[in-house]
Amino acid sequence: MTTSFHDQLAKGWKTSGSMLCVGLDPDPDRYPSQLTDHAAPAYEFCSAIVEATADLVCAFKPQFAHFAAQSAEHQLERLCRRIREDHPDVTLILDAKRGDIGSTATFYAEEAFGRYGAHALTVNPYLGTDAAVPFLARGGVIALCRTSNDGAGELQNLDVGGRPLYLRVAEMVADRWTQHGECGLVTGATAPRELADIRDVAPDLPLLVPGVGAQGGDLEDSVAAGATPDGRGLIMSASRSVLYADAPDGDFVAASRRAAQHLHDQISAAAPTA
Amino acid sequence: MTTSFHDQLAKGWKTSGSMLCVGLDPDPDRYPSQLTDHAAPAYEFCSAIVEATADLVCAFKPQFAHFAAQSAEHQLERLCRRIREDHPDVTLILDAKRGDIGSTATFYAEEAFGRYGAHALTVNPYLGTDAAVPFLARGGVIALCRTSNDGAGELQNLDVGGRPLYLRVAEMVADRWTQHGECGLVTGATAPRELADIRDVAPDLPLLVPGVGAQGGDLEDSVAAGATPDGRGLIMSASRSVLYADAPDGDFVAASRRAAQHLHDQISAAAPTA
Numbered sequence: 001m002t003t004s005f006h007d008q009l010a011k012g013w014k015t016s017g018s019m020l021c022v023g024l025d026p027d028p029d030r031y032p033s034q035l036t037d038h039a040a041p042a043y044e045f046c047s048a049i050v051e052a053t054a055d056l057v058c059a060f061k062p063q064f065a066h067f068a069a070q071s072a073e074h075q076l077e078r079l080c081r082r083i084r085e086d087h088p089d090v091t092l093i094l095d096a097k098r099g100d101i102g103s104t105a106t107f108y109a110e111e112a113f114g115r116y117g118a119h120a121l122t123v124n125p126y127l128g129t130d131a132a133v134p135f136l137a138r139g140g141v142i143a144l145c146r147t148s149n150d151g152a153g154e155l156q157n158l159d160v161g162g163r164p165l166y167l168r169v170a171e172m173v174a175d176r177w178t179q180h181g182e183c184g185l186v187t188g189a190t191a192p193r194e195l196a197d198i199r200d201v202a203p204d205l206p207l208l209v210p211g212v213g214a215q216g217g218d219l220e221d222s223v224a225a226g227a228t229p230d231g232r233g234l235i236m237s238a239s240r241s242v243l244y245a246d247a248p249d250g251d252f253v254a255a256s257r258r259a260a261q262h263l264h265d266q267i268s269a270a271a272p273t274a
Numbered sequence: 275m276t277t278s279f280h281d282q283l284a285k286g287w288k289t290s291g292s293m294l295c296v297g298l299d300p301d302p303d304r305y306p307s308q309l310t311d312h313a314a315p316a317y318e319f320c321s322a323i324v325e326a327t328a329d330l331v332c333a334f335k336p337q338f339a340h341f342a343a344q345s346a347e348h349q350l351e352r353l354c355r356r357i358r359e360d361h362p363d364v365t366l367i368l369d370a371k372r373g374d375i376g377s378t379a380t381f382y383a384e385e386a387f388g389r390y391g392a393h394a395l396t397v398n399p400y401l402g403t404d405a406a407v408p409f410l411a412r413g414g415v416i417a418l419c420r421t422s423n424d425g426a427g428e429l430q431n432l433d434v435g436g437r438p439l440y441l442r443v444a445e446m447v448a449d450r451w452t453q454h455g456e457c458g459l460v461t462g463a464t465a466p467r468e469l470a471d472i473r474d475v476a477p478d479l480p481l482l483v484p485g486v487g488a489q490g491g492d493l494e495d496s497v498a499a500g501a502t503p504d505g506r507g508l509i510m511s512a513s514r515s516v517l518y519a520d521a522p523d524g525d526f527v528a529a530s531r532r533a534a535q536h537l538h539d540q541i542s543a544a545a546p547t548a
Contacts, residue, residue, distance in 0.1 A: 025378070065374060065381035071389060073347055097374050099398055100339060101423040101489075103514075104299070107339035115345060124373055124398045126418060130425035144400060149375040151404030158434045158442060165439070168432060215375075240377075 005120045005140025005182040008091045009206055012058035013232045015089045019223075019271065020264045021059035022049065023095065023210070023239030024079070025066045030244050032252040042067055043075035047082060049243055052253045053260040054087045059235050061208075062116075064096035080116045091119045093208070093235070097144060098135070099124035105134040113139040122186060122208070125169045129176045136181025143173045145198055148188025148211030157194075166194060167201055174202040184208055184235070187226070189217025196225035199233075207234055212263065213241025219263070223270035231271045238263055279394045279414025279456040282365045283480055286332035287506045289363045293497075293545065294538045295333035296323065297369065297484070297513030298353070299340045304518050306526040316341055317349035321356060323517055326527045327534040328361045333509050335482075336390075338370035354390045365393045367482070367509070371418065372409070373398035379408040387413040396460060396482070399443045403450045410455025417447045419472055422462025422485030431468075440468060441475055448476040458482055458509070461500070463491025470499035473507075481508055486537065487515025493537070497544035505545045512537055 013019065026042040035041045050060060060083050067076040083092050094116050098108040112121040112135075120140030123132060135141045146156055146166040156166040170185055177183045185202055187195045189211040199207065207226045211217035219236070226234050242263070247255035287293065300316040309315045324334060334357050341350040357366050368390050372382040386395040386409075394414030397406060409415045420430055420440040430440040444459055451457045459476055461469045463485040473481065481500045485491035493510070500508050516537070521529035 027381075063378060063381075065372075065378050065385060068347075069381040069384040069389065071347070071351075073342075073345070077345075097398070098339075098371070099373075100371055101421060104337060104339050107301075107337075107343040110343040111339060115343065124371070124400055126398055126400045126429060127421050127423055128425035128428035128430070130428075131421075131423050147375060147401050147405075149401055149405050151402035154402035154404075154446065155400060155439075155443070156402070158439070160432045160434055160439075165429075165432070165434075169429070172428065 003119060005091070006206070008119045009058065009235070012089050012091050016055060016058050017268070018056055018058050018264050019232065019234045019236050019267050020057045020260060021061050021093070021208070021235045021237040022053050022057050022242050022260060023237050024049065024060060024062040025239040025243060027066060028070055032250070040075050042070060042072045043078050046079050048253050049256050050083060050087070052257040053242065054090060056260045056264045057090060059091040059093050061093040061095045061237055063239065064094060077116060080118065084117050092117065093120045093122070093142065094118035095122045097122045097124050099127050099131060101127065101131055102134055105131055109134050109138040120184065125172065129172065132177050133180050136177060136183070140182045140184065141177065142184035142186055142208050143169065143177065145169050145173070145185040146187045146191055146194045148190045148215055148217060152188065152191070167197055170198045170201040174205060186210065189219060189222040189236070190215055192218050192221035192225050195222055199226050203228070208237060209234055210237045212236055213238035219266050220270045223267055227271045229272060231273055236263070236267050277393060279365070280480070282393045283332065283509070286363050286365050290329065290332050291542070292330055292332050292538050293506065293508045293510050293541050294331045294534060295335050295367070295482070295509045295511040296327050296331050296516050296534060297511050298323065298334060298336040299513040299517060301340060302344055306524070314349050316344060316346045317352050320353050322527050323530050324357060324361070326531040327516065328364060330531070330534045330538045331364060333365040333367050335367040335369045335511055337513065338368060351390060354392065358391050366391065367394045367396070367416065368392035369396045371396045371398050373401050373405060375401065375405055376408055379405055383408050383412040394458065399446065403446065406451050407454050410451060410457070414456045414458065415451065416458035416460055416482050417443065417451065419443050419447070419459040420461045420465055420468045422464045422489055422491060426462065426465070441471055444472045444475040448479060460484065463493060463496040463510070464489055466492050466495035466499050469496055473500050477502070482511060483508055484511045486510055487512035493540050494544045497541055501545045503546060505547055510537070510541050
């Protein structure tokens with residue numbers, strides 16, 4: 001049985017003192033040279049990053065597509081099990097952006113919470129509350145609200161009765177999805193103003209904030225806009241900027257730790273102190 | 275290299291004379307008794323359905339979650355390869371409802387079009403056009419527009435400047451996504467009126483219409499509302515009603531063929547003749 005998502009996250013924020021999340025996006029074209037001939041390079045690479053950064057994070061976020069594209073689901077299973085066993089205070093978020101009608105959502109929920117043992121799963125809100133219920137019955141659900149891509153606003157900022165669609169999504173999740181289980185919202189660091197509006201609508205939900213690293217989002221503005229008064233409330237996620245940090249000496253482990261430490265310090269400096 | 279989605283579909287409509295699609299949703303709790311001890315039951319079950327119905331369909335649509343929940347990606351690979359090799363006129367649609375920012379979408383596209391060899395993939399539109407481009411560069415994209423679940427309207431029917439959101443999605447896909455590749459739209463048989471509105475906005479796009487079987491959608495109204503004047507244009511999808519058709523004599527293969535034949539005949543009767 002998976003620990004409650006919110007309890008797990010509160011534990012991680014407290015023990016690590018960190019709101020940093022490292023996204024695990026293994027890209028075969030960017031593996032360090034010492035791993036390219038390994039039989040399970042995605043697992044080995046991500047495990048090395050996990051060990052290098054675990055004390056600096058509240059969460060790890062394996063990204064499903066990066067494993068699926070290289071037929072590495074078994075490596076993803078091993079990685080998730082290792083995170084759960086060796087780092088019991090860290091929250092495991094499976095980033096797979098699932099979403100389907102109820103009968104099928106039940107199978108996706110089994111994949112995420114049963115097979116991979118995630119505490120929380122990213123879910124696309126387009127199908128509405130009933131399609132989210134099978135996920136909420138099994139574990140934490142982090143709904144896409146305002147994503148970090150350049151074209152996110154094309155649908156998400158459409159005006160729906162005087163409010164943008166992403167705020168209607170935030171309201172739907174805060175008002176209805178939370179009646180069925182534990183939720184969070186994805187809101188990109190590339191749009192700090194939208195992030196602030198989402199925080200107003202959902203004062204109590206954890207916000208997963210991608211885009212602070214390679215995507216160039218604004219870390220300080222995002223933390224200021226999204227942190228709760230006690231200096232928590234955020235899962236600030238960086239992937240490529242940590243995984244593929246510049247390592248002039250070839251030591252990618254040390255380089256990833258330096259990058260994570262730097263982000264950790266920036267987040268701490270920007271957050272209110274409780 | 276994958277054949278063009280639209281060319282492939284036109285070939286299937288012509289050679290089979292059918293707009294039926296059988297969805298391949300293997301559910302371990304519902305396998306026929308003769309398969310329960312098999313080492314690769316999802317593959318064996320779906321292969322039997324494929325052989326029983328291939329001449330009655332324009333498309334097969336394996337549903338990803340059903341395989342993933344039972345760690346059966348390798349069986350899904352084999353199934354997709356078999357469909358491509360043995361039934362070259364049938365369109366292979368991977369129903370996985372993917373959707374992520376561009377760099378990650380590239381990996382999902384490799385999974386769907388490279389690894390599984392799909393002609394088309396279902397994609398969630400919430401992230402907008404830029405997130406769809408990596409998919410469109412590799413194969414056909416069928417965007418969720420008006421889904422078949424009970425709560426589909428919660429977001430999809432929200433009023434956006436006098437038009438429901440699902441029509442804004444249809445417009446986005448028809449106007450912008452089609453500039454980058456070949457598209458279709460998902461619109462459930464459970465909402466024939468919405469289906470007609472979508473056909474007005476997207477007169478030339480194939481519509482994938484789930485919900486005609488177990489979900490109780492209206493087949494005749496949907497075909498009347500969605501078929502193009504030449505009696506094509508639709509991919510009418512049934513899954514559970516074919517896969518788990520009542521087989522009093524235990525012959526699930528014959529039962530699935532009877533169910534598929536019945537749907538095929540109903541669709542043909544409802545479609546305009548060219």
